[in-house]
Amino acid sequence: MSHLRTYPDAEGFFGKFGGSFIPPELVPHMQAVTDAYLRISRSAQFVNELRHIRKHFQGRPTPVSYAANLSERLNGARIYLKREDLNHTGAHKLNHCMGEALLAKHMGKKKLIAETGAGQHGVALATAAAYFGMECEIHMGEVDIAKEHPNVVRMKLLGATVVPVGFGGRTLKEAVDSAFVSYLKDPETTLYAIGSVVGPHPFPMMVRDFQSVIGVEAREQFAEITDGRLPDHVVACVGGGSNAMGIFAGFIDEPAVALHGVEPHGTGTELGQHAATITYGEEGVIHGFRCLMLKDAEGNPAPVHSIASGLDYPGVGPEHSFLHESGRVQYAAASDAETLNAFYALSRHEGIIPALESAHAVAHAMKLAKQRPAGECILVNLSGRGDKDIDYVVDTFGDGRDRDLFG
Structure with a gap:
């Protein structure tokens, strides 16, 4: 039996891990992302467009x-x-960023928001936003901003707004917290493009599939x-x-x-x-x-x-x-x-x-x-x-x- 076809289940679980533990107000928005991904990603138009991007842009x-x-x-x-x-x-990050941005485009979203640690996901998402003509907001811990200065410059050159995160450990975990707070302000027109196989369903599945x-x-x-x-x-x-x-x-x-x-x-x-x-x-x-x-x-x-x-x-x-x-x-x-x-x-x-x-x-x-x-x-x-x-x-x-x- 194929692992990729078997996992996750319909609720987003890999065995007892995964699922979606989110505030009630986010549930319909996450369901909309899930429904759109399962529908759009299997369409010939989406698959062909992503293949073209993989070959001719990436x-x-x-x-x-x-x-x-x-x-x-x-x-x-x-x-x-x-x-x-x-x-x-x-880096590998552009593989899922172009997929997530293409999904956002098909859903009629106007803005991409994300966290980044090393800055590679931030650069990749800023690149995808520029390619599709969308706004982009990247949250990054102050410690990582100091360590990864070249990627901060790249994100800004690509047109992204970089939001420094100065609370807690000032690294990746806090950047995720900060980005989620910002996303909650406008989930209707924004897609939170999670940067790894983490987060609530469908993101662990979706990012894995794109990668x-x-x-x-x-x-x-x-x-x-x-x-x-x-x-x-x-x-x-x-x-x-x-x-x-x-x-x-x-x-x-x-x-x-x-x-x-x-x-x-x-x-x-x-x-x-x-x-x-x-x-x-x-x-x-x-x-x-x-x-x-x-x-x-x-x-x-x-x-x-x-x-x-x-x-x-x-x-x-x-x-x-x-x-x-x-x-x-x-x-x-x-x-x-x-x-x-x-x-x-x-x-x-x-x-x-x-x-x-x-x-x-x-x-x-x-x-x-x-x-x-x-x-x-x-x-x-x-x-x-x-x-x-x-x-x-x-x-x-x-x-x-x-x-x-x-x-």
Whole structure:
């Protein structure tokens, strides 16, 4: 039975995770989005228009590359990269942003609103808004604004209004809170374009579906360059988890392919030192859906930390929570230090500067490669490029020349 056809159920649940826990006044608006998506997304007009955008605007398909130098140095399983860093705007986020904006256009909406952490979703949504001639409002924590300045500039150049969020931890969780408050003021003419496989139904399903283009492409491309075989392992970073669900979609019904989600372990195991939700979390409700989440002593969303702003979230997509509980996906965590090593290693030895989010997946793949035989293959979803991170990394940690990257 196909996982993608089976989950979620009609109420938006993946097992006991997901659903829609929202204020009564939002229920009819979310139902309208659900009804529109289920109707419009299956129409030939919508599908053809989105295919045209994928090919002629986004530059899809993105390639799969063999990381020969990295693989040789690790002397184990071979590492391949699905190059979402080459998608227009530099990350996988445009895959669902163009889909959500196209849906908004068909629904007659005039404005797009969203949160962003690393700024990649904000840039992608601002790009989609410019393409379709819509207003765009992006909420971003002040901490992330300081870390990800290049993406803030891009959003403004693309015509978006960037709203700084200065309460609480001033990162991604607070940006979501702020964006929801703004959305509640005018849900009639605005679409809240959620930036990951999180939020109330239908967004975890909808974003996964739009991102599944990654897995569909990767499966075909990998078979083409390896004489018809499937990868032994597929690895992707997980914050909310959209890029991971995108690539997992191509292989989730293949039990011989091991799927690995990689969370941010930050600097330690205490609350506030990491954002490893599946590793340390418990069941709860956040931002309108049930998932595994990190809680403080009072049961509220806990403070979190990651070197990667896009992974700095105390919850995780409900589908990931379900896949962890079912055992279909193995979830691990990479520390800030391991992530930095992977960032420098891929930059220096493959000529690819990855986003810090993606470097978490590379870090786990490097560790996995050393443990697996040379005949096995690891496919990593390189979810974004690191242009946004280079100033922060070099100013804070240096250029990495003094690091033992393969010790």
